[in-house]
Amino acid sequence: MSGGSETLEFQAETRQLLHLVVHSLYSNKDIFLRELVSNASDALDKLRLESLKDPDLAADTGDLHIEIEADVAARTLTVRDNGIGMTRDEVVDLIGTIAKSGTASLLEKLKQAKDSAASNTLIGQFGVGFYSAFMVADKVTLVTRRAGEEHGTRWESTGESTYEIERLEDAPQGTSVTLALKPVDTEDHLYDYAAEFKIKEIVKRYSDFIRWPIRLAGQADPVNSMKALWARPRNEIAQTEYHEFYKQLAHDWADPLETIHFRAEGTFEYDALLFLPAQAPFDLYTREAKRGVQLYVNRVFIMDECDALMPQYLRFVKGVVDAHDLSLNVSRELLQHDRQIRGVRRRLVSRVLSTAKGLLEKEPEKYRGLWDAFGRALKEGLLEDADNQAALLDLLLLETTHDAAEPTTLRAYAERMKPEQTEIYYLTGANRAAVENSPHMEAFKAKGYEVLILTDPIDEVWVDQAPAYDGKTLRSVAKGQVDLDAAESDEGGDKQQAREEFAPLLEFLAEALADKVKSARLSTRLTDSPACLVGDTNDLTPALEKLYRAMGQPVPHTKRILEVNAAHPLITGLRAAQAGDAAARADGQLEQSAELLYGLALLAEGGELEDPARFSRLIADRLAPTV
CATH class of the missing domain: 3.30.565.10 (Histidine kinase-like ATPase, C-terminal domain)
Structure with a gap:
């Protein structure tokens, strides 16, 4: 019926x-x-x-x-x-x-x-x-x-x-x-x-x-x-069996990139069979993304997505953990507070990261595939997993000015550092072209210093959470004072004289742009551009401010420092006008020049003007021929 x-x-x-x-x-x-x-x-x-x-x-x-x-x-x-x-x-x-x-x-x-x-x-x-x-x-x-x-x-x-x-x-x-x-x-x-x-x-x-x-x-x-593959000795399992089991488990057509199979013995015994996929699922970066590790107890299925066994940044790992001494009636809440489960989690994470490092060292092309698919997720671990931060830093593959085609590890960067270099330099930006053409890079290019090019939004965050690698500070070339000629003491007198000569102009610029910048100073990082904007060492970058606001976290606007290139004709001309042209000072042309200089610095780093229409009018007025 x-x-x-x-x-x-x-x-x-x-x-x-x-x-x-x-x-x-x-x-x-x-x-x-x-x-x-x-x-x-x-x-x-x-x-x-x-x-x-x-x-x-x-x-x-x-x-x-x-x-x-x-x-x-x-x-x-x-x-x-x-x-x-x-x-x-x-x-x-x-x-x-x-x-x-x-x-x-x-x-x-x-x-x-x-x-x-x-x-x-x-x-x-x-x-x-x-x-x-x-x-x-x-x-x-x-x-x-x-x-x-x-x-x-x-x-x-x-x-x-x-x-x-x-x-x-x-x-x-x-x-x-x-x-x-x-x-x-x-x-x-x-x-x-x-x-x-x-x-x-x-x-x-x-x-x-x-x-x-x-x-x-x-x-x-x-x-x-009906044989549990993870319970069988590894030497009795063919590679094709691992691959077919992974495909059935993950609903994936491709073979896994790597298989991790081990048995933990001691006070708490379990079998683990984990897989590193070759490609990322569509939902990897959504809130609904599933963590793929299943939990069994003595081959009895307990939980499909056991988040207590694998951290969020390793959510792409698929596999099975079969515990021998866990209650069948265990709940998700109990798992999250269970000391033994926390120990299993630490062991699983350690095995995944050590396996990835082994690929990096022995099969770099294979590791490149893993990084291309899951590199962004691994970077999340630098924010979430302080215990494994050093291991995760070793796994980073980052774009660099050293080689446009091949990314670098931090270890390889450190080995290429100049004898006098004590810091690892980087610059964040929207894309490689924007970073390479940034005014902040000029002195580093001139001196031949390698700079890491960080264009992933999460790069803005992890560099603050992991400020050093192997004892070497990670330093943004767009923050703080940069003086690559500090060791060349014979130029000290010239620099002091320039600071004294340009002091009135710097004072004027700081006052004219008081609502936009915290101060103005001469730059030692510029060789070609007239000006750039830099932050103090511990300031938030504009991109990070924007990211926090997009996440609904209100943060105060951080004023930056205007650095000017004393050797650039635009700056020397502006200094001369500020020192001797009373008419320009009276009709506000110098203030407009300061505003234009700030706008040029902002645009050069890929920033956004607050009032593009006004900037365009000021440019048009300056370009108009005088009668």
């Missing part, structure tokens, strides 16, 4: 995604069965966990398994489990809509994909899951009943704009998904998904390590081995 049927519309983005899944070409459609089996396995894990937490749960846990049934004559394929099941609301929420961040980005990238392999990579990376069934089916029917509930739900759709849903008075515990398969491709019999050999092949390739038995209808023996 059943209740009344309703016809509902898919969410708009879901319709677009379904259209792309169904009508795009794929080099391998086998993913659909892997996804359905993985969903079934998750449902069984959740039922086992719920039954442990709630002994009164009205659920049958006597023979938890996954069954696959093919009807060759009717051309249907059914994947069923007797797991946790779903309520009607869960069916609508999980299948009728897509609530994941990054959907719009996925759709755009799918549209831009030029070949089937690229499309497959994107689909697998996003984890389309249930929707992949429509690649091989003209119609999909789902019947489900949540454990402990009296009524079931039936869902059906052809993958177009709508789906039908109705209540069932009688439905077995768990979920069954029945696919009305599309006609067999006569040119490729491997796509006959009703064939037993094809089903076994896919299960063996993708789902062999799932801990629940996967049976074909009418057969007692499971198709999969």
Whole structure:
């Protein structure tokens, strides 16, 4: 018996995604069965966990398994489990809509994909899951009943704009998904998904390590081995087994970049199998990003996203931790305060970072791939993980003036430092061109000093949190006093004389620009430009101020120092006018010149003018020919 049927519309983005899944070409459609089996396995894990937490749960846990049934004559394929099941609301929420961040980005990238392999990579990376069934089916029917509930739900759709849903008075515990398969491709019999050999092949390739038995209808023996890969000795595991397990775990088409497998013994024993992915997921930098480490206790699934085991900056790490001496009824809150779990976390982080360092030292090209995918996330660790700050600094790959094509480590920079150099120089900016052309760089270029080019927004923050490397201070070339000629004492008298000669002009500039700068001084970092703006050593940079305000954190505006180049004709002319042209002082032209000088310095570093229209008028007035 059943209740009344309703016809509902898919969410708009879901319709677009379904259209792309169904009508795009794929080099391998086998993913659909892997996804359905993985969903079934998750449902069984959740039922086992719920039954442990709630002994009164009205659920049958006597023979938890996954069954696959093919009807060759009717051309249907059914994947069923007797797991946790779903309520009607869960069916609508999980299948009728897509609530994941990054959907719009996925759709755009799918549209831009030029070949089937690229499309497959994107689909697998996003984890389309249930929707992949429509690649091989003209119609999909789902019947489900949540454990402990009296009524079931039936869902059906052809993958177009709508789906039908109705209540069932009688439905077995768990979920069954029945696919009305599309006609067999006569040119490729491997796509006959009703064939037993094809089903076994896919299960063996993708789902062999799932801990629940996967049976074909009418057969007692499971198709999969059910062996926990992480519990087996490493010397007995082939690289292909690691790769297939990772793909099943992470729903990724690509092989992992690196595998970390170890067993910790002692007072608290556990097995860990971790993977460093080769590519970043779409949601890596969103709040909804998942941390991929799963927690098991004696091979019993406990938690899918165990944030107590892996810090936020290593959220890209996928894998499994199987603890031997932890309570099955452990909660997320207890985990966060458990001393043993904190010890496991420290060990896992240490192994991940040491593995990354090993790649950097022994396989630099491989490490470059890891950095390109997850470098920004690793930089977050400099802000979050003080205990591992030194290890993370060793892993940085940063752009540099030394080589435009190859980034550098801090270790390599330090080895190239000039004998008299005691600090590691850097400059932050919007992009490489802006940094390289900044007036702040002029003296460093002239003297041949290497400068790190930091263009990632998070660079503005971590350089303050990690101010030194291996005893050498990280120094911004746009902050504080810079005098690369300090050792050349024979010029001391000339510098003192210049300061005395330019003192009246500097005093005037500081007064004329009092609402914009804190002071004015002669510059030792400029060789070509007339002026630049610098901050005191501990001041916030303008970019960091802007970043904090964008995050809703009010910060006071920090005035900077105007430095002028005593050798530049614009400055010498301005000094002469300030000293002798009473008419210019009287009609405000000198004040306007000061304002223009400040604007030029601001624009030269890529800053934004407060009043561009006024600046343009002042420039136009100065350029207009006199009659």
